[in-house]
Amino acid sequence: MNRLGYLIAKYGRNDAAFQAASIPEAELLTPLAGKRVALVGNARALAEGAFGAEIDTADLVIRINAAPIPSARSHGTRTDWVGLAVRMPAARHRLLGQPRLLWMSPKLHRISWLVASQPGFFRYPRPRYNVLRTKLGVGPTTGIMLIDLLADSALTELRLYGFDFFASLSLSGPRTAADVGHNFAGEADFVAELTKRDPRILHRR
Numbered sequence: 638m639n640r641l642g643y644l645i646a647k648y649g650r651n652d653a654a655f656q657a658a659s660i661p662e663a664e665l666l667t668p669l670a671g672k673r674v675a676l677v678g679n680a681r682a683l684a685e686g687a688f689g690a691e692i693d694t695a696d697l698v699i700r701i702n703a704a705p706i707p708s709a710r711s712h713g714t715r716t717d718w719v720g721l722a723v724r725m726p727a728a729r730h731r732l733l734g735q736p737r738l739l740w741m742s743p744k745l746h747r748i749s750w751l752v753a754s755q756p757g758f759f760r761y762p763r764p765r766y767n768v769l770r771t772k773l774g775v776g777p778t779t780g781i782m783l784i785d786l787l788a789d790s791a792l793t794e795l796r797l798y799g800f801d802f803f804a805s806l807s808l809s810g811p812r813t814a815a816d817v818g819h820n821f822a823g824e825a826d827f828v829a830e831l832t833k834r835d836p837r838i839l840h841r842r
Contacts, residue, residue: 643753659760670791672696678780678799679808689713705808722779724749741782773820781824795838
């Protein structure tokens with residue numbers, strides 16, 4: 638997708654154009670085969686722990702949205718991918734080491750050129766989003782979309798950090814659960830069910 642095509646698709650809310658520009662899901666997930674993945678959520682409680690060294694031992698470290706890293710002790714230092722539903726400033730992207738950016742949100746007006754111009758641009762498939770939305774009754778969080786996506790890969794282990802479903806609020810800002818419009822109880826049940834049936838997925842708390 639060139640710059641003009643991006644602008645036309647963005648301001649025309651052309652979902653099909655962005656989906657056509659995205660690499661296929663299989664192309665994104667195939668390299669995860671046999672890998673140990675750490676998915677780092679933004680729960681404030683994670684900052685009180687000492688999982689950082691463990692996070693950094695993963696083959697791939699994925700963070701979410703603003704990707705806050707208050708300390709290496711709690712959060713580790715590496716960032717290989719970031720799943721986004723908000724804009725990421727170019728300066729923040731450079732500070733994180735220019736990780737791969739995945740666009741997870743159905744809100745097309747938020748997709749920046751930084752994201753759309755990356756080699757291997759990936760847009761979370763709308764059919765996946767619709768299934769989760771139906772299951773949860775409201776739009777899913779970026780974290781749940783990533784968990785849902787990664788669980789369908791051939792990774793050997795997926796460790797979840799910083800997921801307490803807004804019990805300790807978020808490092809990304811001061812909003813409460815009532816302000817963000819997600820079904821956190823439903824997402825907690827989703828993860829609990831998934832970890833029971835898929836031994837590769839570990840919820841670290």
